[in-house]
Amino acid sequence: MTKNKPPKAPKKEKILEIHSDKRVDNYFWLNQRDTPEVLDYLNAENDYFLSQTKHTETFQEHLFQEMKARIKEDDESVPYKYNGYWYYTRFEKGKEYPIYLRKKDQEGAVEEILFEVNKMAKGYKFYQFAEFSVSPDNKWVSFSIDTRGRRMYSLFLKNIETGEILSTEIKNTDGSSCWANDNKTIFYTKIHSQTLRSYRIYRHQIGQEPKRDTLIFEEKDDTFNIGIFKSKSQKYLVIQSESTLSSEYQILDANTPFEKFKIFHPRERGLEYDIAHYGDYFYIINNSDEATNFKLDRTPVERTEKTHWENVIAHRENTLLEDIEIFKDYLVISERYNGLSRIRMITWDGLQDKYLPFDNETYTASIGLNLDFDTEVLRYTYSSMTTPYSVIDYNMRTGESEVKKEQEILSSDFKKENYQSHRLWATAPDGVQVPISLVYRKGIELDGKNPLLLYGYGSYGITIDPSFSTTRLSLLDRGFIFAIAHIRGGEYLGRPWYEQGKLLQKKNTFSDFIACATHLIKEKYTSSEHLYAIGGSAGGLLMGAVINQAPELFHGIIASVPFVDVVTTMLDDSIPLTTGEYDEWGNPNDQEYYNYMKSYSPYDNVEAKNYPNILVLTGYHDSQVQYWEPAKWVAKLRELKIDNNKLLFYTDMSSGHSGASGRYESLKEIAREYTFLLDLENRITE
Template sequence: MNYLHSLGLASLIFATACETKQKKTPSMDIMPPKVEKIAKNLEMHDDVRDDSYYWLNDRENPEVIDYLERENDYYEKMTAHTKGFQDDLFEEMKSRIKEDDESVPYKLNGYYYITRFETGKDYPIYTRKKDSLEAEEEIMFDANELAEGHSYFNLNSISVSPDNTLATFGIDTVSRRKYTIYIKNLITGEILKEKIPLTTGGATWASDNKTIFYTRKDEQTLRSNEIYRHTLGENPDSDVKIFTEEDETFGTYVYKTKSKKFIVIGSYSTLTSEYQILSADTPKGEFKVFQPRTRGLEYDIAHYGDDFYIVTNKDKATNFKLMKTPDNKTGMENWKDVIPHRKDVFLEDIEIFKDYLVVSERSNGLNKINIKRWDNTADYYLPFDNETYTAGASTNPDFDSEVLRYGYSSLTTPSSTIDFNMRTKEKTVLKETEVLGGKFDKSNYESKRVWATAEDGTKIPVSMVYKKGMKNNGENPLLLYAYGSYGATIDPYFSSVRLSLLDRGFIYAIAHIRGGQYLGRDWYEDGKLLNKKNTFTDFVDASKFMISEGYTSNKHLYAQGGSAGGLLMGAVVNLAPELYNGVIAAVPFVDVVTTMLDDTIPLTTGEYDEWGNPNDPDYYNYMKSYSPYDNVEAKAYPNMFVTTGLHDSQVQYWEPAKWVAKLREMKTDNNVLFMDTNMEAGHGGASGRFEALKEVAKNYAFIFDLEGITK
């Protein structure tokens, strides 16, 4: 995303003039868009908020579309001098990616499944081979053909019937995450006539090869709230509703256990979960509640033998523990400990095999993989010797296998897919993602983890990567990224795209702030609800640490975050705008109070356990105290680049639009402020494999321009 900086215009003109490919600079007479203010008072708890840009929430209003298009036009004109550089960056990033690539095959029910890409094509081709990798390839779906005529296209959740003859799949051509389910005969190639709209895209087969279960969404809120049963050959209008999730703070979904014995309906909220189970052999039977929901009780289930294994926080197991119960006595009064709670180890997940239990853990922020034999003859950890890596179980559908497939990546090491024989302990690297172009050598880069001190004394881990030879002289440009919500952990991972930053002298850093679960469940609890401000101050303190240690300075420090991380960006520019030369806020959730008071907006009610319910005055006042839109002030802000999508179902486009309009009105600086709206996409941006790189090129060009880097 892009920019220019009117305040240091003379130096930027000089830097640009030195680059023969970039001769033009923005004209001083290009004026930012103006948007009408219409008085609107929002009253709650005897408090009145003036929201003069509230009217921008009507996407059917031509004046709203006109404003978004004028912002886009302003952005394009102001960054026209970087367009050639953006194109070069796109080609550079694309050139590192192997276009004719394919996934490592995995075997399921007699077939090897492979996803591959062809040169010059944006979308994947889904294939399979029967019994042997030497067998003839069957093309199940060529998404390139299906995407023709659509500006946005997403195919998800392919599910093959137990007899391997049919497959369900979901398609979204709008980017609102409203998928239509189709069914394909894999033998004849025919797409069956029945199609099921307004779903999550996924479907689960019963054992009879003719019954599927799927999740429908609410048309307005897009909450996943109903489970239906469909029988092949019947009109979807007559599908049987199996379950309705009445609690608006919950969503629901359906799946089959790895053992293939049970169909499972899950209900989830931020703090509470519940499951219902049904034998996959009796699809018209009645689902049985596994353990009734109890507020604050979280649990996940996996079936093995005659038992269910349960990852849960029962008995105040903050970091979760593993329990088990007979599959015919599932109430929690029957649950027994298998792996007890450990204060310093966060139990994230399990993978069950016939002879082995694989436990994914996190200790001191680092991924651990523990392998145990059911007969207790083996219990060991896979060895990892880095502090900036990511490792975790990959695709393991074969219940009987003694081979664990896992993935490994670090800030300096491309992603690898590895098969590990749990009996012999033999490790086979099946694939390491290729970085093309002949210029990448991992030994040219360094990574490390450092610890910043927050204002309350808490140590905040930060993972960093940079090119060797970096000096702590305060002159390095540094891009600091974070998310910090929903317990989502941003692990340090490799990115070939990121090399375009590193090779131009940037340090890239990830701040593992509170609100994620990098340091366990308490790390999350300490960054949500009435502790949410810790997330923002952690990022600010990590930024100050980067400056104090000489990694960068406020003239060269840049911040980036998206969605809830965009809220983070909005909060930190209100708290400490002087620390940053530039900020990238992607699809930012910045109008917190108004959105959380509107239960018609998608996802709002399910968010109460994350942010609080502002119908309660305590939460209202706390939210209002940090909500970026409500706290814009008449002061200097950094150079900023804001992105959104007109069809975004997660963070509605009007949040960033209102925020940008208010920033334009209030800010006292001459720094640039851009908003780029993708008029054809939603929360995830462009759908094509390489189209997304064009958006990254905009981001990079924005901060490169501020640094005077022109090639």
């Protein structure tokens, strides 16, 4: 094969049979990682991609420089206070990674460098600094790194006073860790080397060999993942076991790390709960007693079983309770009403109960990092599709607000008032109204000729909120409209919105998206000649499903790390994440779920017909959607599609699910995607 001719993957028939049903998979062999034949095919696809996009290379670089020029390269985060110190990060001009710093909370304090990640990352193609945790006496810090993009982190310990990083390396962790109050004991979570499921909690002491670490808890149920954290009160160590439909917590006084953890309330199928400690009580967000949108209860620290829970905030049919933040004098609640975020503040004595005021319908507001317990200042974040990201401190007693930082857009062309955003509602086939948030540059005509990029996800109850993007300006300023389809499978309209887009109702996610696309065309925001769609991971599954069902609606799609081989993946319990997702997608070992899954799985439903222009992107080390899913999908599309539209496939051989690790490398990935769209619109002029 030549670089200018599409690669043709060899067909090797593989019969997959279950429930007396046979599927023929001619590209099953592509899952043989690191074999010469597989690498040859992926490299051939990369060569073909580069040959087909060579004419856009100059423009890609121009677009990259344009997006980079909007970023304040020498930037610094808003400091947050924790245990007597102010912590913050700094970016320096031209450098990919941040520097982590702190200062004592006192006049004339000297700045301390905790981590200079640019120096640490030298020599690595991929370098992910995950997170760090400081000991209660502020002298030690645990931190984790991933150098493959597979989310398998190595944990290290650093003496802050001397700067020494101990030679001890704890491998195959989930990246998190927390300290007991004795300043020498940490707890961490191990992940399974094959499935990558977080399944064991260990106790480690400074200077101890990892092989001598003590196994504290092992999660035997392979549909659960686990983790460990410390309560905001610093009083408890908490082990969290989570599946899609169930929760279980174990607690231990952080002053007694060698004692046994106690189960907070035993797991029950269908019972989801989360806990926070304050004073003599635990506060529990939970869905017991058919509280679909969740409610808030509390229970004494000595009696944590459900029979002792008493209600604080009742369940509401029209309001989703998302999270809480506890302060000495205030309870702060994050909730969602009619798709919009709300932040509510209540004093413990009940004399004050008020909401932060927001007057937009395409905004995102969320509780920020609030580690300081004894304060009346709430930190929250705000942005909209036309307003850059802001960090705001709000005094809950006085009502005064202070914008600590608004994201700077270093472009003389950018003015908020040049852009417009609003919300539309499309009608799904079953009559349900589906919201769409969209943004565009003022002055466009609704004549059906505007290029429009429609984004969707719609899985796991994850809500895609309408927020600002500096990179998106490169599309908006070239005449694109950008829209988000808030489809079922997310929680934009509450927990029922999620329930109606999973398991045996998963197809609502796809029909909702198609309804949104149809509505945008009908209202002349765009037309099928100018409509594009984009989604990644489970959103990539969405892309694959909708172009099988309604390819005529779209001129092009971008599918990033797409989960497209649903049936085969969900039948393979050795693949990371599979068993933990049976409650999301269904278990195809059950024939009912198998048949339903097979009816929409993008790979299984590729046909000999016209498809839109397609760009598929993946990472070779992806731990969540293995590279072979998009590779097989592209090979089958190449075999069967009957159009002459573009089908391009690129595998980043050094990254994983989240793409490149550096801030500039990730911009190059976005420039690649945008160039694909602008090339199809014949708008590459610079």
